[in-house]
Amino acid sequence: MRKASVTLLLTAMLATACEKEITVDLQSKEDQLVVEGIIEDGRFPMVILSRSLNYFSRITPKQLTASFVHNARITVSNGTSTHELREYKSDTTAGVILYFYTVDTARLSTAFTGERTVSYTLKIEAEGKTMHATTTIPAASLKLDSMWWKKAEGKDSGTRARVLVKVTDPPERGNYVRYFTSRNGERFLPGLNSVFDDQVVNGTTFDVPVDAGVDKNQSIDFDTYGFFDRGDTVTLKFCNVDHSTYDFWRTADFAYTSTGNPFATPTRITGNVQGALGYWGGYGVTYRTIIIPK
Structure with a gap:
């Protein structure tokens, strides 16, 4: 850890020594x-x-x-x-x-x-x-087999819980999912990273944690992000989507999570609408509900 800190410090010093004023011309664009x-x-x-x-x-x-x-x-x-x-x-x-x-x-x-x-x-x-x-709207290629919860670790074990699902992927590659969660009958919200594909898990049955969805228009408490509260009724909206829908939300989620990070790679959000920004997406939906006891 000490070596890493020194390396970062030297990099910062070199960057300061070679400082150059850069002016970026942000041209105004007409509305799209x-x-x-x-x-x-x-x-x-x-x-x-x-x-x-x-x-x-x-x-x-x-x-x-x-x-x-x-x-x-x-x-x-x-x-x-x-x-x-x-x-x-x-x-x-x-x-x-x-x-x-x-x-x-x-x-x-x-x-x-x-x-x-x-x-x-x-x-x-x-x-x-x-x-x-x-x-x-794809077939239900990635199948939602089961859903359960477990206690949060540490001091939050008595008040918070994580939700997990078991999913089965077919042998054919190229399957994509977007998910949302609802707690206690409230509206469905996506996770910060709301999509995943089968590139790594192709043809297997696997367990994966499901983060609680968030309202991206509100500030997010990252100390509690991803957890549900004990006593919540949680409904999962598990959606098979096509590649274009996956690609749009993959790039949109990344752009959101990297906002304000000066070291993040600039991201171009990939839409599928010819002549406009945005996307037109088909969702094959499966719902599953569990009650997390207090």
């Missing part, structure tokens, strides 16, 4: 359209369409509400039927009105819910632009 679209098996598609916001701006509820794009023509096709989505709004407790597009209840003859192994094409026409994306 941002798509967040999902379709789950057994559910209607949903799309949120907005404009990007300035990275350095202080985002207020009014600005966030104003960022949503209205009167877009959004259609989803499953190869047999094409359904045009309708815009709705919902008030939130944070004072923001959320706008989203989903099934048009006046046109149920063309409406459909998601099915596993089916591909879905999204088309968006808004503000003189046309955007396209395709996703597939």
Whole structure:
């Protein structure tokens, strides 16, 4: 450990001795359209369409509400039927009105819910632009076998617990999962690193811990991150996803966790929407619930 400390100290001294002033010209860019679209098996598609916001701006509820794009023509096709989505709004407790597009209840003859192994094409026409994306809801390739809990170690053993799952992966490579957790009936939230693939575990049955999901709009207490409280009812939303959905959230999660780290590699978030930022993702969902006793 002493050798490592000396090495870091020398590196810092050399960096200071060779200090050079660097000016970065942050050019202003025009707003871009941002798509967040999902379709789950057994559910209607949903799309949120907005404009990007300035990275350095202080985002207020009014600005966030104003960022949503209205009167877009959004259609989803499953190869047999094409359904045009309708815009709705919902008030939130944070004072923001959320706008989203989903099934048009006046046109149920063309409406459909998601099915596993089916591909879905999204088309968006808004503000003189046309955007396209395709996703597939995968089969349940990575299977959720069981779910259990164990006591936290050390001083938190009486108040906190970890949740683990057993998962079986098929011999075929290229399977991906995104997960969310809900405690005590609250909304589902993803973990800080919410996706994983089968590159290392291909063709095996393995145990893996599941971190409690977090609201990334709130500050995170890393002393308690990942734990559930004794007495919690925990529901896991375990989603098989395609590669594009995995890649989007893999890069988005990394970008979030490395924010503020000067040594982190700059990350380009990889979307699958042609003509806009964001993603259109299919989710094959399995739910599992356990009660952690006090």
